[in-house]
Amino acid sequence: MKQCLDDFCQLSGQQVSFEKSMIFVSPNTNSELANSIAAISGSPLTASLGKYLGVPLIHTRVNKQTYQEVIAKVQMRLASWKSHTLSMAGRITLLQSVTAAIPIYTMQTAKLPIVGSGDNVLFWTVGG
Numbered sequence: 141m142k143q144c145l146d147d148f149c150q151l152s153g154q155q156v157s158f159e160k161s162m163i164f165v166s167p168n169t170n171s172e173l174a175n176s177i178a179a180i181s182g183s184p185l186t187a188s189l190g191k192y193l194g195v196p197l198i199h200t201r202v203n204k205q206t207y208q209e210v211i212a213k214v215q216m217r218l219a220s221w222k223s224h225t226l227s228m229a230g231r232i233t234l235l236q237s238v239t240a241a242i243p244i245y246t247m248q249t250a251k252l253p254i255v256g257s258g259d260n261v262l263f264w265t266v267g268g
Contacts, residue, residue, distance in 0.1 A: 142180055162186040195246050202250070210243050217242065 149155050161183040165174045178185045189197035198206060217238065226234065 141177070158182040162190075164189050193245070195249050198250070207243075207246065207250075210246050213242050 145156055158181055161181075163174075163178050163181060163183050163185050164187075165177070165185065174185055191197065196206065196209075218235075
């Protein structure tokens with residue numbers, strides 16, 4: 141694997157920053173093999189793939205906690221508004237135009253799970 145990357149770097153003129161890179165291996169991978177790969181490459185092992193452009197890179201089953209950060213962003217935005225200074229129509233317009241945009245990018249890459257029940261269901265659920 142390292143030789144393949146070295147060949148690519150030589151041919152393309154680009155370089156891989158192994159210090160800034162991380163290696164993710166399956167939980168089924170032998171720990172000695174995983175540590176050996178990390179040592180050869182010079183990149184640390186990681187248990188999480190992190191985010192790309194603000195969207196989590198998922199390698200496990202999606203559950204309610206997976207996209208909790210999107211929900212928190214919407215709730216933070218709602219809490220920061222001065223709702224008493226807006227009419228009901230103004231609040232609805234603001235809700236539709238601003239907070240609906242927060243999960244849009246995430247929804248382009250993944251189907252979000254339905255969160256909550258009854259009046260607590262967020263606005264991107266089916267029929268919402």
